[in-house]
Amino acid sequence: MLDSRDPLGSLKEHIARGIAEAASRLGLKVDPTEIPVQKTPSREVGHLGSPIGFKLAGRLKMSPEEVSKNVVDRLNLSSIPIAASASPARGFVNFRFDEPTLIRAIIDAASSPEFGRGDVRGGVVMVEHTSANPAHPLHVGSGRNAVIGDSYARMLRHAGRRVETHYLVNDSGNQTILMSYGFSKVTGEKPKGKIDHWFGAVYAATNIAIELRRAEGEERERLEQALDRLRAEHGEVVDKVFRAIREDPDPEGGVRNLLAAYQAGETWAKEIVRAAVESVMEGFVDTLDRLDIKHDAYDWESDLIWNGWTAEMLERLKDSGYVGFEGGAAYVDLARAIREREDVARVFGLTAERVRELDAEGRLEEVVPPKFYLTRSDGTWLYTATDVAYSLYKIEGVGVEVCHNVIGAEQRLEQLQVRASVALAGEDPDRIQHFSYEMVNLVGVAMSGRLGIYVTLDELMDEAKRKVVELLRDRPGLSQEEAEEIAEKVAVGAIRFALLSVDPSKPVVFSWDRVLNLEANSGPFTQYAYTRASGILRKAGGSPREYQAAALGTDGEYDLVMHLAEFPETLRSAISLRRPDVVAQYANELAARFNKFYETHPVLPAEEPTRSARLALVSAVRNTLGLAMDLIGVPRLEKM
């Protein structure tokens, strides 16, 4: 029978098995999973087809056409549910089903919240995402990370995985400590505006003040311009920080000192840094909450240090024999580890043989940077070290089966170093996965937290909302509060869709036009289709109890139904390829097909049995579109 959560998928499996059986009757053993089954280019030739003739022609020493004919002759059609006919067409074999039965199976499946859902199975899957540095507000780059990670977690959950989302609060590194040092000069100030933006200004002002001590010429000019911009936006706190740092005889020493004291857990340092970072994180949580992004846990880098995870990690790496010291700084002898340990070589995509080859050519240390540091000479921990400790915490502390680290592509090498270290510490490096995504750039200028140049998620939200409120002004029958609520949700839909809908492996150039797009190929486009479906169902008083699938069958209806059927497979692809954007594309395509249907197929005014059948289809579209929107976090709306 057909799987009620994925009828099309099970139909394809049945076809592949049927063809494999037919092939075995021709004396050829074929694995059903190797047999492609796809949609036909047009309904005239059948519903599903397979280019099996081309595939087996060589092995059977027949022409593709002959193979197709022979497969059809030896096919046990009754083993394929609801199949009405199979016909050879050049090298293809095309299958036709009893169409009303097919349509009903799909509509019924697509009307359930269980559509595309997987059985609950396996251990905890962690998705670590966002993890933005507290030194500047969440910007569009952090937004891409957050939206990718959050959406991916939603998809894993629908697929039946137990998911935990974590945020690593990076409070023990140079940038955050620098911000905290600047903050220590203005603790008497009352922060103005959104708290994380205020701290972002403190950070940038501190950094500029320090850099200006050395900068000359053009660089000096750039810094001064950045300072002016900062001053214009954030007012006197910028000057206060700037003056305090300028008068400080040794701000860099002060930062180093604060970093060491904080990592050592000294009370005075904790009071400063924790106060700063906790404030910033409150701001971050507000922003993420607006985008409907929540983390199950916030893991503080400093806790990993204070609770001994980093120290234990270092002991284990020392025990492995690949840690060296240089002026007090600990490093991992990666080149030697790669030479001697196959598991470490594999992390870098190298076989033992390839390592020997490279070594013979003297190129190993050119292909792989030969070592990396875990601590500074003063004994303080570097980011890579806390990240290795964090990985061990994920595996042994939380007990995850696997963790997907949503981290920018520019950190590829660091992630490989972390995974190599995990292997040296005796854990399976494949349990730590780098979910890589490319950066978001601004036209002309590069975003720079150091200089306070970025487009923040908050301003993006505000601007998107403003645009929607404007549009809503001439909508009749909407109260002020309704309009506000709708605008907020449309803004969220627009931003999430825009940040998600491009393949994560491709760099994107940020454009306001693209994010504020409310037309086709956008979150609001899917929301609009959803409200149209909702409107019809609302006026009809709900979905019909009974309907005749045979009343459906126009091309528009068929296209819509077949696209509904692809939801489960789309979800599986999105997960296995780490491409949450494909679900966004899917939702957009479903919305587009529904809009076409909507324009050409009146539902409420239609005669029975067409009316009920179309209502059932609308209900299935609403459900499936809603599920897809849930997965990418585009809010459902009943009216807009």
Added chain:
RNA sequence: GGGCCCGUAGCUCAGCAAGGAUAGAGCGGCGGCCUUCUAAGCCGCAGGUCGGGGGUUCGAGUCCCCCCGGGCCCGCCA
């Protein structure tokens, strides 16, 4: 220099994982459609050497090799 990634319409992107039936959307441009379920919509027109060249194959945007162009990384930063 080495490694990884990207190159499809004027612009922004799908299609490449598992090669398959005529290369698709959107934006922008031009022209149409609101007394009928929300026009944030729909329809039509114009727009393509799929970066270039080889190769594998019955078949290549998709796989392999070389080249060109762009991005990122190669820090006791994160």
